[in-house]
Each structure stands twice: as C-alpha cells, then as structure tokens.
Amino acid sequence: xxxITLKRIFFITITLSCLFVATLSWAxxxxxxxxxxxxxxxxxxxxxxxxxxxxxxxxxxxxxxxALAVVLREKLGLTVILTREDDTFIPLGERTExxxxxxxxLFISIHVNAAKSSRxxxxxxxxxxxxxxxxxxxxxxxxxxxxxxxxxxxEYAFNDDLKTTLLDLVETAAHHDSSTLAEAIHTSxxxxxxxxxxxxxxxxxxxxxxxxxxxVLVELGFISNSSDxxxxxxxxxxxxxxxxxxxxxxxFQGRRGRGVEKVGYRK
Ligand SMILES: [Zn+2]
Numbered sequence: 001x002x003x004i005t006l007k008r009i010f011f012i013t014i015t016l017s018c019l020f021v022a023t024l025s026w027a028x029x030x031x032x033x034x035x036x037x038x039x040x041x042x043x044x045x046x047x048x049x050x051x052x053x054x055x056x057x058x059x060x061x062x063x064x065x066x067a068l069a070v071v072l073r074e075k076l077g078l079t080v081i082l083t084r085e086d087d088t089f090i091p092l093g094e095r096t097e098x099x100x101x102x103x104x105x106l107f108i109s110i111h112v113n114a115a116k117s118s119r120x121x122x123x124x125x126x127x128x129x130x131x132x133x134x135x136x137x138x139x140x141x142x143x144x145x146x147x148x149x150x151x152x153x154x155e156y157a158f159n160d161d162l163k164t165t166l167l168d169l170v171e172t173a174a175h176h177d178s179s180t181l182a183e184a185i186h187t188s189x190x191x192x193x194x195x196x197x198x199x200x201x202x203x204x205x206x207x208x209x210x211x212x213x214x215x216v217l218v219e220l221g222f223i224s225n226s227s228d229x230x231x232x233x234x235x236x237x238x239x240x241x242x243x244x245x246x247x248x249x250x251x252f253q254g255r256r257g258r259g260v261e262k263v264g265y266r267k
Contacts (some may be wrong), residue, residue, distance in 0.1 A: 108216055125244050
C-alpha cells in the first residue's frame, strides 16, 4: 500500500468537497413543488366541445379544476391558482402568463375531448412538441387552439420561427420534466380510474407554448361518449380524477428524487 502523501490528501479533500457541494446544489434543485397553476380549458364565449346533451366542455373543465385544487391544497399542502375561477374567457397566451409571472412550479391544463364517433373514449395526456405524435394529435391541437386564434386574431401558425423556438425548448429541463410530469399524471389516472388509456402524446398546443415550467394538458375523456360524459358529470368521477392527478403530481416529485412520502400526501 502506497503511503498517503500530502498530494493524495489534497485530492481526496477536493473530491469530498465537490461531492458535498454537488449534494447541496442537488438538494436545491429538488426544492418542493410549491405553486401549481391549474388551467380549466375554455370559458366564457369559448364553450369548447359540446356533448350530445348540450353539456359544455368549459363547465366540466372548471368543475374538475376546482376539485383538483382542493385535493392539491388539502392532501399535498400546495398553493394553487386557477387561471379562471368562473365562466370567463381568457386568451390562451394569458394562461401561461399567469403561471410564468407568479413563478409557478407546474402548469396543468384541463380539457375534455370530442369526436364524431360516439364510441371514442378514454384519457390522453399531452406535453408540448412541434412534432406531434400523429395526425389525430395535430387535429386535436388545431381544435383546441382554434377558437382562440379566431377570436384574438393571434395565429398559432407552426412556422419556421416557432419550430426553432420549440426545438430550443426541447433542450430545456422544463421540457424534459414536462414529459415526466405527463407520464406520472397519466399513469396515475389510468391506474386509479381504470378508464381507457389513449397514452401520453405530444402536440403543438398553443396554451402550453411559453410555459417556463413543466406543463401538461390532460384530455379527461370524450364529451361525445355517453359513458365518459356521465362519469365526468358525476361528483364521484371528478373526485377520482382529482385524487389521481394529485397522486401523479406527488409521483412526479418522487421521480425527481424526492420520495412521495416526503411530499406528504396525507390520506
Ligand atoms: Zn378543450
């Protein structure tokens, strides 16, 4: 065994110091998620999708968002802001601005899907991407972006400028975390509710563009499907959804290195 020289002691000290510093900064990165902005899709003159019995997407999204806010506050001790508390029209660009200006840690946009076929059913969770998963995801993003573009005059054209912005975004930690958050929330919803699984997907949703924190959009079933609609209209269904999304948020924190138990999900 070689004798411990002064030089070796120096290197060991430097290495240990680096490890200690790295641990400290890692702990800083893993600061608890404190503020969540929930975005109930549509509102006011923008009714969103309308079901066969006249149920409006904007009303369902607000009900689910309010139920989720209660669970996130009571079970996880998080601060929650809704982009709208009532039936108000808020342009898409202002929704992420609420989250950015308040320094929110997470942004969750709540929507309900619709299809021509009454058989289409199930839940899908999206994060922002220029390269949509498939044509169906492109169509859905166009529908969700559509009213706002027509009303505000802001075109959500996916041109070269936006493509460059989004390609830059893909490199950011927030974007990487968006896919992790989408996966965590989606898996939790499907496991807890047993509803149809349409997967975690990517699409160019205007409401997610510009968010500087992990941001996802959840389509909580089809308003055009009587089973989905009935479930979303029921208090029990919304409670199930709120709890499963909140557990997904807790799981997201766990995946980033914080144990779920540390987050303090209180039963
Ligand atoms: Zn929608």
